[in-house]
Amino acid sequence: MSYPLAAAEGEGFVSPGPGTFVFPPLFGEGTFFTKTMLIVVLGSFAIAVFYYLAARRAATVPGKLQFAGESVYGFVRNSIALDAIGHEGRKYVPYLATLFSFIAVLNISGIIPVLQFPATSRIAIPLFLAIISWVIYNAIGIKRQGLVGYFKNMMFPPGIPWPVYILLAPIELFSTFFVRPITLALRLTFNMFAGHLVLVLFVLGGEYLVFDKGGLVGIAAGSVALFGSIVLTFFEGFVQLLQAYVFTLLTALYIGGALADEH
Amino acid sequence: MVEGNVNMIGYGLAAIGPGIGIGLIFAAYISGVARQPESRSMLQSIAILGFALAEALAIIGIGLAFAL
Numbered sequence: 216m217s218y219p220l221a222a223a224e225g226e227g228f229v230s231p232g233p234g235t236f237v238f239p240p241l242f243g244e245g246t247f248f249t250k251t252m253l254i255v256v257l258g259s260f261a262i263a264v265f266y267y268l269a270a271r272r273a274a275t276v277p278g279k280l281q282f283a284g285e286s287v288y289g290f291v292r293n294s295i296a297l298d299a300i301g302h303e304g305r306k307y308v309p310y311l312a313t314l315f316s317f318i319a320v321l322n323i324s325g326i327i328p329v330l331q332f333p334a335t336s337r338i339a340i341p342l343f344l345a346i347i348s349w350v351i352y353n354a355i356g357i358k359r360q361g362l363v364g365y366f367k368n369m370m371f372p373p374g375i376p377w378p379v380y381i382l383l384a385p386i387e388l389f390s391t392f393f394v395r396p397i398t399l400a401l402r403l404t405f406n407m408f409a410g411h412l413v414l415v416l417f418v419l420g421g422e423y424l425v426f427d428k429g430g431l432v433g434i435a436a437g438s439v440a441l442f443g444s445i446v447l448t449f450f451e452g453f454v455q456l457l458q459a460y461v462f463t464l465l466t467a468l469y470i471g472g473a474l475a476d477e478h
Numbered sequence: 479m480v481e482g483n484v485n486m487i488g489y490g491l492a493a494i495g496p497g498i499g500i501g502l503i504f505a506a507y508i509s510g511v512a513r514q515p516e517s518r519s520m521l522q523s524i525a526i527l528g529f530a531l532a533e534a535l536a537i538i539g540i541g542l543a544f545a546l
Contacts, residue, residue, distance in 0.1 A: 233544055298523055398534045405537040408544075461530040464523060 228423045231415045236336055236408065254334040258320040266316075291315050291463065299467035300474065307470055310351065314344065315463040318403065322455035325411055326448050333455065336407035338400060341462075345400040348466040353391075356473030365473070399465060406458050410451045417444035485543040492539035499532035 240246040241253060269284025277285060291312040296304035318335060325333030335341050356365040369391055370384040417440050424437030507525035511518050 294519070294523070298519075398538070401541055402530065402534050402537050405541045406533075409537075409540050457526075461526060464526065465530060468527065 228420065231412060231419055235412065235415055250332060251334050251337050254321065254324045254330055254332060255340065258317070258324060258334065262316045262320055287316065288312050295463050295467050299464060300471040303474055304467065307467070311463050311467055314466060315459055318344065318462050319456060319459035322407060322459055323452065325407060325455060326452050333407040333411055335403055336411055338404045341403040342400040345396040348399065348469065349396040352469040352473045355470055359474055395469060399462065403458055403462055406454060410454055414444060414447055414451060417447055485546060489539050489543040493536045496532050496536035500529055503528040503532060
């Protein structure tokens, strides 16, 4: 996807592509540790330290840190677990809260200076999380309703005239076993991918216009692009938190669906 | 002379549908909250869910635009 703005001068602007997301190893050739892995390690460490410090001295009147930790946990419990699953949702709050914090932190690394790369834009991480969620909601469904009952409730929900089942049963089966985990992973990955790509495009394009292209028009347009990149950074932060919420909410809804035996 | 990938035109066309869909979802959400403000918390998660499902189409589109 080259888009030469100044091809005549011999050096054009090369817009960023999927190559932006591939990093060389941090410690030279032959090693395997990349920036993405560093972000995952740092993010996990930050979450662990945050929750440990928040829960270390649990007091009736919470301190600042305890309040922050409890807000995140309470948000997941009240507006995700209890809303989407019901009163049984309390049991799944630890998993959902972990999922939410992990995704949110790895997403937010996309707008933290120096890191500035959302680790979740590499499909391995969302795909693995989606597989964990997939195993959990299927296991819950089979445990709760039995193997036959789970498939029966999923493929043949009662209260529908029987000819519809010819169409509905394969669609439901396909949806539950293939579409759900794949869309769960793809949604998160490509939201982060597209957001990061647009951000990189704005910054690199603005920099090219101001410093390489130059001239009144170049500097004016480049300044607009660079200012736009700041606005986009805040928008991106909003999208990153929203996507962490969406991933957790959908997982909770799938768990809730697996728990509801009789419709 | 503009070079580029035709996939991106396809992606632009593919994004029309989800765009309209997301607009309709939030229009319904806003009018629902305007009519009955106390139903906000209940409608919010439904609206976000619908948004996420409609958005998945656009997201699959951009994934395929890069992959194919």
